[in-house]
Amino acid sequence: MNGTATSGASGTGLPGAPGAGSAAPGQDPDVLDDEPAGASRGERLSALAQQHGALVTLVVAVIAASLSFDTFLTGDNLENMAVSSAFLAVVALGMTFVIITGGIDLSVGSLFALGGVLAAWGSRYGTAVALLLRLAVCGLIGLVNGLLIARSRLAPFIVTLAAMLGARGILLAVTDEGTETYLVDKSSFFATLGQSKLLGVGLPVWITLALFVLGAVVLRRGRFGQYVYAVGGNEDAAALMGAPVARTKTAVYTLSGLCAGLAGALNAAWLVSGVTILGNGMELEAISAVVIGGTLLTGGFGFISGSLVGVALLKVIQNVINQIGSLDSAYQQVVSGAFLALVVVAQTWLGRRRRVL
C-alpha cells in the first residue's frame, strides 16, 4: 500500500525542483513511463525487473508460502511478521537515504541495540526522556559519522565500522559489561507505545508506515531529496550545481543514526526491556533489504517503497525457513547470504544491460 503512495507521488514528475535534480543520472525511475522512442524492449524489461522485481518475488513467495503452509496466512502469523519487520524497516529507511548518496552505514546494528538500551533505561524517567536520550546519543553518533565522512572525506565503511565497534563499546559500558538488563515499566506510556494495537495491528507497524510515507515524501518532493539523489549520482556535478554536498551527506548519516536508534527504542518498548545482544548483523539485513528493493549500491538511484518490499521479502523468507522447521538458523544465514549475492549479481547485470544498450 505504501508502494502505491510513493510511485503515485513520483509519477507526476518533479515540480518545483529547479534543474538540480533532473540532471542527476538515473535519478528518476519513472523516466521509463515516457521512454524515448529509441529504448529497446530489452532495456525496458531490465529496467522493469530492477524496479519491480522485488515486488513480484514477494508476491510469488507469499503465494507459494500460503499454499505450502496452512499456518502462513493466519492473522497471528501475519501480525507477527509485520511487527518484527517494523523495526528492521525503520533501520532500512535511514539506510536507503545513505545508500542513495553512494555511502554505506555499518553502525546501525550497534545503534539499534544502543538505542534500545538507552530508551529502556531512560523510560523510568518518563517517555520523553526515553525518546530524547536515544535521539541525542544515536543522533550524535550519526552526526559524527557524517562529519567525518563529509568534511574529513574518510571512507564511509571504515568510519561506520569504527562507529559500530565504538557504539557497542558504549553499550557494554552502560550496561555494566552487558550484565545489566533495563526493564521498561509495563504500565508506562512508553510501553504502551510498543504494546498497544490499532485496528488489530501493533502500533510499531503504524509508526513505521507513517515514517515511510514521510520518508518517501521527503525524498521525492523535498529539495533535500533532490540533493540526496544528486550527490549519489555524481558528487562533483552536484557540487558544481550548487548542491550542499557535505551538508547533505552529514544529514543522511545523522538520519540513519536517528532511525536506527528509534527502531531500537520501539523494539525496547515492544519487548519491555533493553536487550543488549540485539542488532548483531542487522546492518547486513538492512543493506540487503535496501538492495533487494532496487536501490543501487553505487548511489543515485533508489526508492523508499522498494526498501519496504525488501524488508517484507526478507521476513517472508525467514518465516518460511522457520515454518520448515527442520532448517535451523544456520541455514537461514546461508540462504540470506546467497540471496543477497544473487540480488546484487542480478542488479549489476540488469544495470549493465541498461547502460550498454
Added chain:
Amino acid sequence: MTDLALRRLPADRERLLRLLQDYGVYAGVAVLLLVNIAATDNFLSAENFRTQAVQVAPVLIVALGMALAIGSEGVDLSVGSVMALATSLLSLYLGYGLWIAILVAVVGGAVVGIAGGSLIAFVGVQPIVATLALMVAGRGIALVLLPQLKDVRDPGMASLGSGDVLGVPYLVLIAAALALLVAFVVRRTTFGRQLLAIGDSRPAAKLAGLPVRRVLIVVYVCSGVLAAVAGVLATARLHASDPTSLGTLMELSAITAVVVGGTPLSGGRVRIGGTVAGAVLIQLLTATLIKHDLPPSWTQIAQAVVIILAVYAARERGKR
C-alpha cells in the same frame, strides 16, 4: 630513527603527516612498550612475550591477506567467517588425518576466495557487498557443518598449538614466515606489481593490458587461504572448534592492523612491515587496557578511536 627524521625536516605539514603515517605505528608500539615496561607488573617476562606473540599470530595472518585486498582497492569482510568455516572443516575431517584435515580447511578458504573474487572481478560487485554476503553465508555454512563447539583432541594439533622451536612458538614462526612471504610477493614479483597497479587505478591497469580479473581472484583466494590458516592455528591454540564465535569481529581487527600500519584504503600501496606493527599495536593496546583492569568495553572504544585516528592521518595522502 623517527626522531632524527623529524628534526631534519622543516615545518612542512604534509611531510610531517607522511612521516606520521609511515612511522607512527612504530612510534605507537614503542610508546605502548615503554608504558607497559614502566607500569605493568611482570610485563618483561619471557612468558608474557610468548603469550602476547601467540595471541597476535592469527590476527596478523588474517591481516596479511587483508593487506593484499586493500592494496587492490578492495576489502575482505568474509575473513572471520572463513576462520569459522576452516575450524568446522578441520573438526569434520580430523578422522582422516591431520594433514588432510588442514588441506580441506585451506581448500575451503580458497573456495570462498574464488567465490568472492569472481563476484568482484567478473560480475563487478563492490568488494564490501560481495564479501559481506560471503561473511553471512560462510558462517551459516560453518554452523551447518558443525552446529556447536567441539573439543579437538588430536596430538598433532596440540603440538601445533603449543609446541615451539628454541622457545619460539610454532604459531609465531608460521606468522613470521607468512609475513616475509607476502612482503616478498608484494615487492619482488610481477603479481605484486600488477596488484599495486590495479589498486592504483583499475581502468589504467586494464588499458595497460594487465590480467586484472585473474589478479583480483588470486588476491581474494590468498585472503581466503590465509584466513583459513589463521582459523586452523586458532583452533590448535584453543584445542577446540567453535564456529559460533571463532573469528567474530576479526575483519575489523585485520582492517585496523592494515590501516594503522599505513596501507591506504584507496589502494595502490601495501605496507607489510606496518601491518605487522599494526597487529602488534592492537594486541598491546588490548593487553594494556585489560592488565590495568579496564573493562572490555573500553578496549572496543579505544580500538574505534585508533581506527579513526589512523584513517584521519592517512587522509591527506589520498589519491589525487
